[in-house]
Amino acid sequence: MATALAHAEPEPAPSLRLGRRLARNRLTLLGGTVVLLFVLVALFAPFLAPFDPIESNWLAVRKPPFTTFWLGTDELGRDILSRLIWGDRAWLLAGVLPVAIAVVVGVPFGILAAYVRGWVDALIGRLTEALLACPFLILAIALAAFPGPSLGNATIAIGISATPIFVRLARGQTMAVLAEDHVLGARAVGCPHRWIVLVYVLPNIAAPILVQATLAIAGAIIAEASLYFLGLGQQPPAPSWGSMLNTAKNFMSQAPRMSVSPGLAIGLVVPAFDLLGDGLRDALDPRES
Amino acid sequence: MLEAIAGRLLIAVPTVLLVSVIVFALQLLLPADPALALAGEERDPVAIAQIRALHHLDRPIPVRHLLRLAGLVRGDLGTSLETGLPVAELIASELPVTIELALLAMLVALAIGIPAGVAAAVRKGGTIDAAANPVALAGISIPNFWLGIVLIPLVSVRWNLLPASGYTSPFEAPVRILQTTIVPAFVLGTGIAAVMMRHTRNAMLTVLRQDYVRTARAMGPTERRVVGRHALRNALLPVVTLGTLELGTLLSGAVLTEQVFTIPGFGELVVDAVFTRDYPVVQGVVLCAGLGFVLMSLLADLLYVVLNPRLRT
Numbered sequence: 001m002a003t004a005l006a007h008a009e010p011e012p013a014p015s016l017r018l019g020r021r022l023a024r025n026r027l028t029l030l031g032g033t034v035v036l037l038f039v040l041v042a043l044f045a046p047f048l049a050p051f052d053p054i055e056s057n058w059l060a061v062r063k064p065p066f067t068t069f070w071l072g073t074d075e076l077g078r079d080i081l082s083r084l085i086w087g088d089r090a091w092l093l094a095g096v097l098p099v100a101i102a103v104v105v106g107v108p109f110g111i112l113a114a115y116v117r118g119w120v121d122a123l124i125g126r127l128t129e130a131l132l133a134c135p136f137l138i139l140a141i142a143l144a145a146f147p148g149p150s151l152g153n154a155t156i157a158i159g160i161s162a163t164p165i166f167v168r169l170a171r172g173q174t175m176a177v178l179a180e181d182h183v184l185g186a187r188a189v190g191c192p193h194r195w196i197v198l199v200y201v202l203p204n205i206a207a208p209i210l211v212q213a214t215l216a217i218a219g220a221i222i223a224e225a226s227l228y229f230l231g232l233g234q235q236p237p238a239p240s241w242g243s244m245l246n247t248a249k250n251f252m253s254q255a256p257r258m259s260v261s262p263g264l265a266i267g268l269v270v271p272a273f274d275l276l277g278d279g280l281r282d283a284l285d286p287r288e289s
Numbered sequence: 290m291l292e293a294i295a296g297r298l299l300i301a302v303p304t305v306l307l308v309s310v311i312v313f314a315l316q317l318l319l320p321a322d323p324a325l326a327l328a329g330e331e332r333d334p335v336a337i338a339q340i341r342a343l344h345h346l347d348r349p350i351p352v353r354h355l356l357r358l359a360g361l362v363r364g365d366l367g368t369s370l371e372t373g374l375p376v377a378e379l380i381a382s383e384l385p386v387t388i389e390l391a392l393l394a395m396l397v398a399l400a401i402g403i404p405a406g407v408a409a410a411v412r413k414g415g416t417i418d419a420a421a422n423p424v425a426l427a428g429i430s431i432p433n434f435w436l437g438i439v440l441i442p443l444v445s446v447r448w449n450l451l452p453a454s455g456y457t458s459p460f461e462a463p464v465r466i467l468q469t470t471i472v473p474a475f476v477l478g479t480g481i482a483a484v485m486m487r488h489t490r491n492a493m494l495t496v497l498r499q500d501y502v503r504t505a506r507a508m509g510p511t512e513r514r515v516v517g518r519h520a521l522r523n524a525l526l527p528v529v530t531l532g533t534l535e536l537g538t539l540l541s542g543a544v545l546t547e548q549v550f551t552i553p554g555f556g557e558l559v560v561d562a563v564f565t566r567d568y569p570v571v572q573g574v575v576l577c578a579g580l581g582f583v584l585m586s587l588l589a590d591l592l593y594v595v596l597n598p599r600l601r602t
Contacts, residue, residue: 137545139575
């Protein structure tokens with residue numbers, strides 16, 4: 001009957017429909033464009049940055065903007081625009097990688113908990129709760145502190161702190177999928193577990209996880225900036241927005257503009273991911289169509 | 290109701306135990322042997338063996354954890370490597386500062402978030418509603434430490450209003466304390482205010498559509514009374530639940546805010562401890578934060594019972 005219906009009302013491919021629905025929402029489009037722009041800047045950083053982001057120039061310390069240096073220079077005479085552009089790369093790494101870690105670790109555990117139930121579910125549930133009980137940043141600080149502060153450790157720390165939400169989400173979604181008739185049928189005829197997870201569960205839980213991932217990137221960027229601000233991420237002189245803000249803090253009375261551009265960059269990217277995530281949620285929710 | 294509370298307490302116990310396991314496991318992440326790290330410059334094998342025995346590092350990991358748990362029950366969180374003081378004492382002296390900051394910030398968040406949410410919902414599509422969304426998005430997206438950095442020169446240098454940093458005990462000078470804490474509390478509270486506003490608006494919109502609100506209106510009281518007495522009380526229920534999720538944000542945010550305004554609290558303690566590699570202090574702080582979070586969730590659950598008469602039987 002499903003095929004008959006499909007013939008009666010030709011519908012565009014699901015991906016096309018999704019694209020159209022996304023494009024219909026202007027805010028989502030705006031968010032997506034800003035995200036794309038920042039990704040492009042990160043990719044082409046070496047070609048876009050007018051100066052070396054690390055090399056200091058003692059003849060141009062704390063120069064005002066709109067001169068040779070569009071956004072001025074910092075306390076070591078480094079071009080702020082170039083540092084901002086290279087810092088864009090740092091956030092792309094530190095925003096996307098932790099979320100990738102959280103998804104790769106969290107989703108299988110969530111599916112496992114929902115699939116096996118019993119004590120495995122209880123153990124994973126309690127562990128998730130305990131991880132959620134440790135405040136995100138404090139846990140990330142501790143995770144970054146013990147092995148020593150570095151970009152890699154900060155990334156892993158943010159990733160681990162972001163994992164529990166994905167475990168919970170994947171577990172809840174998987175439970176719902178497993179209760180559906182066609183999955184019960186597949187299990188009844190003896191489909192192997194691997195097959196059920198790959199063919200029935202994963203495609204059906206992908207949408208909410210994608211939405212959560214987009215929103216989690218926004219959270220990871222702030223967490224990243226926070227850790228760097230505390231000096232627990234990328235070590236100087238490598239450029240990152242968080243560490244730029246950390247330095248700017250010390251020069252607020254002499255050169256308050258030093259804090260403006262990295263703050264604005266964060267203030268642009270984070271809501272962009274938020275808008276994109278919200279739009280994705282609306283577009284992927286069948287009730288919204 | 291008592292049963293509900295007891296049940297909730299019972300669920301909290303394994304969570305707290307697991308938090309302690311996680312905190313303890315952090316030590317396994319140390320790149321080197323903790324005994325070597327503790328010994329510092331000293332490389333004398335006898336001294337290292339002594340340290341190993343003192344901190345039970347020669348015992349198997351589960352035994353070590355049980356020993357620590359036993360200490361924990363007695364209120365012993367270990368000793369700071371840097372100052373030699375008991376970690377519990379250090380935390381107890383810094384904690385009031387952070388609690389005060391967090392409470393004030395929560396007040397700011399509630400005082401801004403709930404009225405704004407109600408106003409946006411009551412006049413849906415109006416000016417306040419139209420402005421609320423972008424403002425809330427900005428409130429959520431702007432890192433609070435950035436807001437703090439930007440506010441310091443404005444408030445303290447240009448407007449000459451408040452001391453930008455430093456801390457006074459509330460017992461010494463209650464007025465001064467408000468002056469010194471209100472800006473950090475505002476900085477910390479705005480992001481949560483934005484979240485609160487969103488939740489309140491959504492909850493109010495749902496409640497205002499309900500039949501009983503229409504019935505209440507039909508009885509002819511003022512709109513203010515309908516909104517305040519009938520709608521808001523019910524709308525606050527989901528706000529309390531969702532607001533609980535912000536408690537972690539509050540604690541994390543406090544760390545950053547303290548750093549920006551150089552307030553000697555919990556946050557400063559842990560950040561300093563990270564840089565001096567004072568691991569027992571870091572562990573103690575994480576443990577306390579986890580305990581605090583579990584405790585606050587419990588309190589929020591109790592508040593929920595108080596607000597919702599249906600759960601009181």
